[in-house]
Amino acid sequence: MWFFRSPEIIFGEDSLSFLKDLRINRCLVITDNFLLKSGLLDKLFRNLPESSKRMVIGDISPEPTFREMTGRIEEIRKFNPDYVIGFGGGSSMDTSKILFALNERPDLDVYDITPLVPLGLRKKSRLIAIPTTSGTGSECSWAAVLSEEGEKRKSELASPEILPDYAILDPDLVVSLPKEQTKNTAADALTHAIEGYVSSWNNPFSDAMSEKAIDLISSNIETVLKDPENIDARNSVHIGASMAGLSFSNSQIGLAHALGHSLGAYFKLAHGKTVALFLPNVIDFNYNVSAQKFEKLNSIVPERYRKKKFSDTLRGLFRSMGVEGSIEECGITRKEFEQNLDGLVSLASESTGCLTNPRESSTSDIRELFRNSYARLR
């Protein structure tokens, strides 16, 4: 027995107008400072029912800690929202999931947001996720990442009950996404799709999502990077990113995420950048246990990128996107890397990505993957 869980997905141009059809009385919006000042938030407000009361939390940082996330929790409880909207990138949507849970259950220990504990949510409100980047997949996942205060650690919280009720994929919200974020989030989405596809928990539903996600993203990302306002290409990548989110959310992640989370926590690097730089080497590590699946994926990527080995195909695709291919290219010196290697290995070993990676990995395997990823394969 297994499940395939998904929010109700509203996609395509003008999909934000779906909000007008909901009976939203008291709406909590979680977003970041950049979006708060940009015109994008106005687009959201124009689509909320006029009579709805609004509370905005607009200071979510890229890597929020529990204290940052919950600074206004008492105010939220007094406001008593019937809808919680995460509007932004992964950090805003992840924060909305955690605040949604903590508003419903004031007694809840945040670390009890695991798949192992029934939470009993949705007594007070519903959760809507509206991504303004194309990559994290948070709008379609039941995971939330929390940075630990004063620690080089990110906790992976997850529960089917924090899966959003609605995911709204409006391409108008991503046409102005800067190039750096566009490429990093697309690399993140490709990593979700590939790791979800070969995860030991993969299933026919997640496989279908991965295959289509890789098709949509790899066929359109070049156009998006050259012509950011191409709405059709943006729409394809945006939908592909959510399909990748649906894949990994229902089949889980692998070692590229385990190592990427660890590197990101130590050196404060963008998530998409860190997971993508490990992915080709992780594919080589996993190749013999998932060879057929990797060959299938290789046949999906457009021919102009295709090499004999899927890992080489990805190296070329990422290079063409301008994604860093090694730890060194992320600006980390060999000395800094070696000084932190034990901690990096230890933290990566604790990730649930080790559990569902198709090939079992020892601490020494993880150490070797880190070492092999320091410099780009020539």
Place this chain on the structure above:
Amino acid sequence: MAKFPSDEWVKEYMDKLNSNADYQDAGSKWEGAITFVILKDDTFKDDAYIYLDLYHGKCREARFSNSLTDLPKSEFKYIGSYGNWRRLIDGEIDPIKGILTGKFKLEGAMMKIMRYTRAAKEMVNTASKVQSEF
């Protein structure tokens, strides 16, 4: 062959766990005891308990009993019916998926155990290596 669950099975399991290099690697920082709770069902008439004191990749003590009160308290309990334990040991159920699908229940500090899923997997892999009689 050792009958599951029994003193004999627990002793063999402890020996195999302590000689499993993969478990020692995955559980090298783990400190805490866990009790396996085997609940009676149609094919197994009394509840049974296996207490494991686990410390830095080693099992320091393992005990079997039909009474929980006979055993030291543990930080975690992993609970399932006899039939599901049999399927787990036979490799038909993944230990974490078993919880997500309601076949097993886990009691204890969730965040701690979620950091040691590799160790949990190795504990189940080790159980599969015991020549078990059901």
